[in-house]
Amino acid sequence: MTHKIYPSARERILEVWEYTEEKWGEDQADRYVAGLVAELDKISKSRHRWKPVGEEGFSGVYFAKYRHHFVFFRELSDGVLGVIAVLHEVMDLPKRLIEEAERNDSGSGGGQ
Numbered sequence: 001m002t003h004k005i006y007p008s009a010r011e012r013i014l015e016v017w018e019y020t021e022e023k024w025g026e027d028q029a030d031r032y033v034a035g036l037v038a039e040l041d042k043i044s045k046s047r048h049r050w051k052p053v054g055e056e057g058f059s060g061v062y063f064a065k066y067r068h069h070f071v072f073f074r075e076l077s078d079g080v081l082g083v084i085a086v087l088h089e090v091m092d093l094p095k096r097l098i099e100e101a102e103r104n105d106s107g108s109g110g111g112q
Contacts, residue, residue: 003044003073003081008103012086016069032067036086039066043073044081055094058101065089072097 005013013033021029043049043064050062053072061084063072070093072085085100087093 003040003083004076005040005083006085006104008100009083009086012100016086016088036066036069036071039064040071040081040083043071053097055097058097061097072100
């Protein structure tokens with residue numbers, strides 16, 4: 001199974017890189033984001049890593065954790081893993097997940 005990264009999730013990954021680069025340098029930022037992308041590959045190949053989101057209104061949405069970030073995704077009709085959000089562990093996850101879903105639904109379209 002391959003993965004598609006929605007635009008809002010792609011923006012968050014870029015923000016993660018920028019923050020990490022500012023705090024710990026370019027090499028660390030590259031390693032962290034490369035690890036995050038590698039985790040997406042692992043998630044897409046291994047359903048036992050999928051945990052369902054328990055919030056009402058998010059049927060069919062799953063998450064997995066990579067270090068300090070939660071990756072939220074769903075299986076698309078073509079069998080592709082659709083990454084809808086990448087959120088830091090200290091965020092208000094339910095609120096931010098709703099915001100990210102609204103951003104994805106507002107026609108920002110596209111993906112990987």
